[in-house]
Amino acid sequence: MKKKTLFFLIISVLIFTSGLIAQEHHASNLSLLPWPKKVIPGNGQHILTENFSLRISGNFDKRIYRAATSFLNRLDQRTGLLLTNKDISSQTNKTSEGQKMEIRIERPGKTVLFEDESYSLQVKNEKIILSSVTDLGAMHGLESLLQLLQSDEQHYFFPQLTIEDSPRFAWRGLMIDVARHYLPLSVLKRNIDAMATVKLNVFHWHLSDDQGFRVEIKSYPELHKKASDGLFYTQDEIREIVRYASDRGIRVVPEIDVPGHATAILTAYPELASKDTTYTLERNKGIFHATLDPTKEATYTFMESVISELAVLFPDAYFHIGGDENEGKHWDESSRIRKFKKEHQIKDNHQLQTYFNIRLQKILKANQKRMMGWDEILEPGLPKDIVIHSWRGKEAMIKAAKQGYKSVLSKGYYIDLLFDTKTHYENDPISDSDGLNPEEVKNILGGEATMWGELVDANNVDSRIWPRTAAIAERFWSASSVNDFDFLVKRLNAISVQLEASGLDHIKSRDRILRGLFHTNDIEAFRTLSEICRPITARERVGKPYKTYYPLTLFVDACTPDNPLTMHFNKLVRVYLTKQDQDIESEIKSYLLNWKKNHDRLLQKHRSPTLTALLPLSEAIAELSGLLLQKIETKKKFDKVEQERINVLLDRLDTPVLNVRSAITADLKLLSENINTP
Amino acid sequence: MKKKTLFFLIISVLIFTSGLIAQEHHASNLSLLPWPKKVIPGNGQHILTENFSLRISGNFDKRIYRAATSFLNRLDQRTGLLLTNKDISSQTNKTSEGQKMEIRIERPGKTVLFEDESYSLQVKNEKIILSSVTDLGAMHGLESLLQLLQSDEQHYFFPQLTIEDSPRFAWRGLMIDVARHYLPLSVLKRNIDAMATVKLNVFHWHLSDDQGFRVEIKSYPELHKKASDGLFYTQDEIREIVRYASDRGIRVVPEIDVPGHATAILTAYPELASKDTTYTLERNKGIFHATLDPTKEATYTFMESVISELAVLFPDAYFHIGGDENEGKHWDESSRIRKFKKEHQIKDNHQLQTYFNIRLQKILKANQKRMMGWDEILEPGLPKDIVIHSWRGKEAMIKAAKQGYKSVLSKGYYIDLLFDTKTHYENDPISDSDGLNPEEVKNILGGEATMWGELVDANNVDSRIWPRTAAIAERFWSASSVNDFDFLVKRLNAISVQLEASGLDHIKSRDRILRGLFHTNDIEAFRTLSEICRPITARERVGKPYKTYYPLTLFVDACTPDNPLTMHFNKLVRVYLTKQDQDIESEIKSYLLNWKKNHDRLLQKHRSPTLTALLPLSEAIAELSGLLLQKIETKKKFDKVEQERINVLLDRLDTPVLNVRSAITADLKLLSENINTP
Structure with a gap:
């Protein structure tokens, strides 16, 4: 019996420890944005089936029915589970018992300043409980839950956890x-x-x-x-x-x-x-x-x-x-x-x-x-x-x-x-x-x-607001201590896709604008260029003074100041400079190679004045990428002539063309300096 | 003098001949859809500048002002010329003289059956004349003109030509x-x-x-x-x-x-x-x-x-x-x-x-x-x-x-x-x-x-209607002799992009749905798979009977029955079978290689039940592509075991998965048979 006790003790310790490790791992994999006040990760999963539905109890404004129906519809869209009960209304809510999820609300919320928006969310293997003072809090909880959706080979699931949440600012x-x-x-x-x-x-x-x-x-x-x-x-x-x-x-x-x-x-x-x-x-x-x-x-x-x-x-x-x-x-x-x-x-x-x-x-x-x-x-x-x-x-x-x-x-x-x-x-x-x-x-x-x-209409406004405003939303909701930009970027990419699924045009507008402007479906080379360009700031705009009736479907409107590729490359370079990791180096090299080749791809495209205007920028990026690539491979210092050429190219990258400039100038500059001092 | 005459004669003949050749070339490069009754190509170009605008004369319904304004706005969006005069109204139309384009209309049109919808369009180097009996005809002419937009390194332009057009059916x-x-x-x-x-x-x-x-x-x-x-x-x-x-x-x-x-x-x-x-x-x-x-x-x-x-x-x-x-x-x-x-x-x-x-x-x-x-x-x-x-x-x-x-x-x-x-x-x-x-x-x-x-809502309806309905529109408008499917496909691809620029969601919905369903921005492998899959016909749908409240943002909704890649590959294979051209062979090989590799790319993706369901199809395409690639390279006959395996794989390609099947089965089958009989 003593042996057995010891055995269980060891097993328990192992389970507990692995649980802790899993918990940390878990937490960092959650795409919650804004980050809640308190997140206590768990171990298990609440597995979703086509029978998943919910029941609302307590005293609430009936808008929560519409919010819950919308939540279930969005969940269904993102999983394809073909949920059976998605229509939550005063009728269905009465009769539905034994649901996997319960929403408990104390009183109807008012859309006024200082209303209680707090909620707490418990995801357990068998049951999900969302509790709030008002239906406004419950709606925030539903958004958090939707952000938690994950999957493996066999199932869609919510990870087990507990969240306590309320906003920093009203x-x-x-x-x-x-x-x-x-x-x-x-x-x-x-x-x-x-x-x-x-x-x-x-x-x-x-x-x-x-x-x-x-x-x-x-x-x-x-x-x-x-x-x-x-x-x-x-x-x-x-x-x-x-x-x-x-x-x-x-x-x-x-x-x-x-x-x-x-x-x-x-x-x-x-x-x-x-x-x-x-x-x-x-x-x-x-x-x-x-x-x-x-x-x-x-x-x-x-x-x-x-x-x-x-x-x-x-x-x-x-x-x-x-x-x-x-x-x-x-x-x-x-x-x-x-x-x-x-x-x-x-x-x-x-x-x-x-x-x-x-x-x-x-x-x-x-x-x-x-x-x-x-x-x-x-x-x-x-x-x-x-x-x-x-x-x-x-x-x-x-x-x-x-x-x-x-x-x-x-x-x-x-x-x-x-x-x-x-x-x-x-x-x-x-x-x-x-x-x-x-x-x-x-x-x-x-x-x-x-x-x-001034510079937005229905064609580009979403990509000017999002995903950047999600970062600001976190600043307004979360504690000031939630400020790790890399952690934000990781979640921003996930939430950005969810924002699109909710209807925004901010991701797909890039390709749409490029196809329309270059009159072709074959836009890969244009997309590659657009992803490493960013709009100059509104205050830098020069040239023909802008009129309200000018189109907002031009190359600058396809470019964004916060696209995932640029932010990822920026991080790669920062990490590479602190530790010259082999994997990171080869990822950087593959980017450089792609940009080097992209100029030739553009040259093979159908000609247009817009493309003609962009070619010098594309050429400079290609040449610079080639130089950097060669140096990373040979690990040789740049000689004086090369260094001067690099400076010329960096200048050209920074010179606005059609109201854009390179979005990777600083990264390439850092790389060139780093390679120069081995 | 005789020498001079002879010289001019030769030059004239040369110009005339090259003109003829250029004309034929020209005509085939026009993306008019539906194809007009009569197109007489010319040689020159009407070059567009920021001062391009138009004047409307005659007797017409005032909706033509809105149509003309919309035409100029769309032209501006597709060129970025930043046109100066885009607002055509009873005020501006009076005062604008010496415009590059004139629209001449005889009488106001009525939106009734059998109304005159004919128009004629003359694009000359210096002037564009659009004439019609009614403003309805003029609107058709504006659409044709917009379809004619082309560009070179320095300019956007309309090719010189004359069009006479009217519909076959009312x-x-x-x-x-x-x-x-x-x-x-x-x-x-x-x-x-x-x-x-x-x-x-x-x-x-x-x-x-x-x-x-x-x-x-x-x-x-x-x-x-x-x-x-x-x-x-x-x-x-x-x-x-x-x-x-x-x-x-x-x-x-x-x-x-x-x-x-x-x-x-x-x-x-x-x-x-x-x-x-x-x-x-x-x-x-x-x-x-x-x-x-x-x-x-x-x-x-x-x-x-x-x-x-x-x-x-x-x-x-x-x-x-x-x-x-x-x-x-x-x-x-x-x-x-x-x-x-x-x-x-x-x-x-x-x-x-x-x-x-x-x-x-x-x-x-x-x-x-x-x-x-x-x-x-x-x-x-x-x-x-x-x-x-x-x-x-x-x-x-x-x-x-x-x-x-x-x-x-x-x-x-x-x-x-x-x-x-x-x-x-x-x-x-x-x-x-x-x-x-x-x-x-x-x-x-x-x-x-x-x-x-039954199977469409705002999420997928555009991609179910377009671009296919443009082909039907040509059937209703153009002569029955306009029936070369390859010529249609070429124009369809160009018009499809223009349709998107006018607001349709039919191209971008693919990526949007894939991002939403697979919860990631990194969808290249999913896109590649979706492009070689097509929805099974509505009548073939089996499994869970469809309810009106089921989501229409699933994998089948990202796939289309008429995507440009599939239609292009189909044509490649058809041409390849008649003449085993080296360029076509290498293009086919690059497709096969990409499909072969794509399965591994998918395996590296985040797991989900949807992906799990698709993997057998992706695997079969990959294996078959690999076999065909090997055979094209070695030019050897398939042995019996290989042939049996190919038949198994072709069957698997044809088996519906998540309401889609391979869109390239027939092409791969043709290829496999062709390689087998050298």
Whole structure:
């Protein structure tokens, strides 16, 4: 018996140890994004069969039925299990017993700021339990569960584990500008679906700007008639989007940008302008001078009508009034406005804008809305219940927090600029150096990624927002200690594919654009080139100034700043430089060889001016890849002539061509330097 | 001087001859589809610059402004020229002079049957002239011109030529069934765009069936409330689609399928049923027995309301009443109906259905509509102004034509069955063997491709309709002598890419589905396998009977019956067997090598039950490719053991797996036989 006890002890220790090892391994294989507060991995698997279904218990908003049905449909799409019971409704939920999964909800959730979004998820071999205070939390739990799907030769399964999760910030937003380019409802819906996948909860809808006014206002019909090119959302469509978002636990905050960025408004109603002239919709990008006249009562009558109509359409408590980039040129030029300032002892244009904002704030208050605006509105005289949307610098946010204002950060999350995902990921809304005390920290509500619309339309907007915004979503949801970029990239690749399965166009748009532009199905060589090119940042764009009606299906629109291949190669090079591992070396060599050969492949393609423009860049990459390949193989130092040639080539790689440049310049430079000093 | 004359003569002859040669070369490089009535190639090029624009003159419907603007936008997207003047409207059209292109139109076109759709197009070096009787013809001409776009290193250009064109048949349709699976408006719109690209002019909208009633009828609201799962088109949406189609010169013919296929109607209004019972929406595929009761006055009151509401929404003169597959089981079972038949001296169920149809026809007539129905309605007693839609066999069409009925052919154009494109292409609506005299031939209005909806939804419908329907469109538009399948395939590949650029999902859906199903971005091996697999025909599907709620994002949905690679390989093998050309041999070898290696690539992939199911097929293809490769290299006969093994492998290739089979079985078989007999 003693022998037996010892035997069991040893076995138990072995099982326990291997369990621990398996657990660690397990955890690192989970593609959860954003990463939860707490993950306790287990050993087993919850194996899925065609009979998998779920039951919802407790007290909840009935949208959870739709969310659960959608969850089962998506699970079915990704497995092909042909699930038998996918339709969860008040009828089916009553009768279905003995389900493999239970969702327990305490009370109906509200899509409002600070609602409880926590959930806990237990995946056991026999049963899955998802518990939450509200159905909003349960929906987050369903997204996490879907991210956990794995398979082996015989089965699809969820790995056994326990998750406890809740968000770090309550305001986790994505702003989409539909004024510069209109986006169809279907594009907005698929982006709202993607937001839900990564647990974002605020869709900030930038509805008006110099280039268009995109929402139907029944009391001022010229807005959509004259100032939208016919591309606007009817009030029914607005309701449809709000309902769609709410079904996914997402708030919708509308923005009407005033008093600047008002060309569209003044195209429809020039009598509200600071300058007496006529206006036409702006077709260029930039900052313009069209500004509402804050001294006219008609301006407030107008704003009252617009706000009161929108207040009904958008149930959210917050209303964004823009307020940015008003340079006040037309205010200075108007004798009427100068006179008004004098009479009212208004010192400068900042004070005049504050006068305007205070009047707006009263209108908003009368409509049960809280005012939100870009950080320019932070001037003395405004009540403390407004929200400052910080975009010019983090200082505004810190200043606002110290003054007791709530704020939302977008500085550092300007995804339209096409910076590296890493810069966004590492931009924490709150850092120790901000010098905020715990009370002040509470004023930081969260953040928003901002998709400004100058260079995006339905053709490329998804690939400009995703997958990078998933990294930002993790920054808003997860602890600040979750910040390992390599770990993020690994999960980002997995989630990116899931985002596409939920409807996004961000991966497939590359090939689609290349086929359309080069008029062929045989795009492998073009794809290879596009994958090592990246768009120059929006601010670097030169050449023909961009017009709103230019196509967004060009080579630059096929390239992305965050494609998996580039990020992978970047990591390979970094690892290779620390340890010259043989496997990594041969992987790097295979990349270089492919890029070396690709130029010849391109030369064999059907000719076009676009290809002609790209050839010098492709040639430089090919030559440089060839040189590096040769050096890696021979392990010889570059001589002076070679080194000079390399420098010439690196320069050429960095020179923008058709608004792109090489995305691997830094990696190739590092490699060339490394090979040079053995 | 004589010498000089001789010199010029020789030069002239040389120029003339090279011109002729160039012309022939030219013609074969044009990707026009459908092929025009007359193409006279020229020598030069009309080079495009950013200043390219056009002017419209004459008398026309203003939709041509939108068509011209769309043409310029698409041209800009495919070239990146950044055209300066793309917005063609009544304002800009007045002031723009000296344009490179002129559109001359005689009179406004009507989207009605037999409208003049002819056009002539002259592309000269300095000027492009598009002339037509109606704006419908001009729109066809714009599509042809866009198909002509070419490029060299420095320029995008249109080749100089003259086209004279008009359609062979007046009725060139695509039926889409939205009853089995609802399709979003955006999906319908992109398919209407694609129809316009290949000059189809009738969108036949199958709106009701056992699985759903998809249109809002205000007087019978339970139809969309109870019988659509919430997935239906509002009357505003119907108007939107009709307007969208009309803008592209496309008629919209609605179909309400009665008296059979009526489960959805009877789910909402069981009191109209032949059998007194309750009904629920059908979730299976098949033929069911739910049938309207033709003996009840309530049935006609219902039909009168439905028709009168739809008659306003659909301005087209034709209204499709279905009428197919009514087996009359419930009529036979009902004593009430048996009694009615006796009282009215109605001999059989065919006569009863004719009684029903005659009453319907009167309602339609009162609403200024002509009746159209599937060929079952062709029974004695119906007036000659109805249109017979032939689907069961061409005989019905011939019979109808001989009796003086107009008819439309769909037999042979059932694209849902997933036959080869070639079978559809070779199916001419009229052949000499039909034995029709010239007067009777005139009764054949044209044809319709039919996309039945059992196995398609938004995820895969485009790839089930396209590019194959472009081949059918050529059959309806072009002369019967335009029937070289290889020439079609060449143009089909080019047009397929243009169709995608206009919005279709049919090419990119393959990769999207594979990424979603295999949960990875690294899908090359899966893509390679999918490209040599094809869906088994819809009628061959076995295993778990399909339900309407099963996912349509599975491996079979990534595979297509008409992908360019398969069609190219098929041609290679055919050519190789006639002349064992070295280049062709090496191309065939590279394909075989790739397929041989692909199985190992798949084995290295992450495991899943779907992959496990596919591996035997992949393995058989790999082994067979290896054997063939070896034999091509050694030029040795197969021995008996090898030949037996090959037969085993060919069998395995032909065995359905996950509803697909190898698409290259016949080619590999031909190769194996050919190598065996040197």
